[in-house]
Amino acid sequence: MNKIGFIGAGNMASSIIGGLLNAGFNAANIRASDPSPMEHIRQLGIELMPDNQSLARWADIIVLAVKPQALQSACTQxxxxxxxxxxILSIAAGIRSTSISNWLAADVACVRVMPNTPALLGLGMxxxxxxxxxSEExxxxxxxxxxxxxRVIRFNNEAMIDAVTAVSGSGPAYYFLLMEAMIKAAVQQGLSEDDARLLVIQTALGAATMAQQSDVEVDELRRRVTSPGGTTEQAIKTLLDGDFMQLVNNAVDAAARRSIELSDEMDRNT
Ligand SMILES: NC(=O)c1ccc[n+]([C@@H]2O[C@H](COP(=O)([O-])OP(=O)(O)OC[C@H]3O[C@@H](n4cnc5c(N)ncnc54)[C@H](OP(=O)(O)O)[C@@H]3O)[C@@H](O)[C@H]2O)c1
Known part of the structure; x- marks a missing residue:
């Protein structure tokens, strides 16, 4: 059984450790090291190591789970x-595997992962x-x-991680923004905040579940609920006339470009 050591015991490490324990991984094979670990990590019942060096000596798999700006120092340690x-498994946003190898000064196996916050609930991407x-193993x-x-998708080109960052990494915030806008619009229609919140969030959950379970594409699902001359058609027309598709494309493109910029800045500091 592989021993998994987490460097950094914050939000994301806590989600992954929680996921591992729920999936039946033995707590004795999971440890973490962090000068100020989240209280939640202590409650998970895994052993905390006094420093990163002893954790690295103990572990077979080292999960780098510190903030990007703290990664160079953690790797050097x-x-x-x-x-x-x-x-080495790094979940740090915007840090390329070449930077990690350089900081570790070792030609080691390295997997770079871009998770997202719904990992907290086991619904991550x-x-x-x-x-x-x-190795494949x-x-x-x-x-x-x-x-x-x-869920996990593997990419053979590291540049795709910038696209993943822009789509699923930052994506929860886009949906939160749409929900925020819909809640405000619902209140404008005279609904209470509480009712607006329930209507919007339950609708988002239902739509996502339908899209996940359906065997037709999302554009077809949209057409099926858009009757000619009906209410939905008016709303969709308003969104499309406002260049909604282009706006979303621009937003994702801006996020991807920022991800590349941040990685370039890190590379220059390597
Ligand atoms: N949260 C997300 O949604 C998300 C999504 C995708 C990717 N990620 C990536 O996941 C990583 C972790 O994010 P997070 O939200 O879990 O951060 P976090 O909650 O701040 O956890 C990071 C932990 O690492 C500790 N730390 C700092 N330097 C350390 C060192 N040298 N050795 C050991 N521990 C150290 C921090 O302690 P202090 O607080 O005392 O500094 C903190 O407890 C980031 O690189 C981020 O880019 C996060």
Whole structure:
């Protein structure tokens, strides 16, 4: 059984550790190291190590779960302990695998993952890229870990992680914004805040579940609920006349470009 060590025991580490325990991973094979771990992590019953170096010595799989700006320092701290027997799994947004290898000063197997916040509920979506040094068995180990928090797609081109960041990484915020706008519009129609919130969130959940379970594409689902001359048609026409499709495309493109910029900045500092 592989020993999984988390460097950084914050929100995302806590989601993944919770997912692993729920999936039946043995708590004795999971440890973390963090100068100020989340209280929740302590309650999960895993052992906390006194420092990153002892964690790296103990672990077979090292999950880098610190904020991007703290990653270089965390990698430098463990560079002497990391060897070819390790699998490095980084969930840090915007840090390329080449930066991680340089900071670790080791030619190790490295899997870069972009998760999202619904991982907290086991409804996450992760994009995964594995460097050529990573064996298929190690890719499976990384996939198995992330699948305990939701779904996983593997990409063979690391640049796709910027697209994943722009779509599913940042995506929950886009849906929250649409919900926010709909709640405000519902209140404008005279509904109470509480009723507006329930109407909007339950509708979002129902629509997402229908889209997930249906065997037809989302544009067809939309057409099926848009009767000619009806109410939905008026709303959809208003959105499309306001260039909704182009606006969403511009938003995703801006996020992807920012992800590339942030990675470039990190590369320059390497
Ligand atoms: N949350 C998300 O939705 C999300 C989505 C996609 C990707 N990610 C990625 O996941 C990573 C973690 O995010 P998060 O939201 O879980 O952050 P977080 O809650 O701030 O957790 C990070 C933890 O790492 C600790 N830490 C800092 N430096 C350390 C070091 N050298 N060694 C050990 N621990 C250290 C921090 O302690 P201090 O607080 O004392 O600094 C903190 O407890 C980030 O890189 C982020 O890009 C997060």
């Amino acid at each position: 463990i560079s002497e302990q990391v060897s070819q027997r390790h699998l 992760s994009g995964l890229y594995a460097t050529p040094q990573t 190690q890719v499976k180990q990384a996939t198995d870990i992330m699948e305990t928090t939701g």
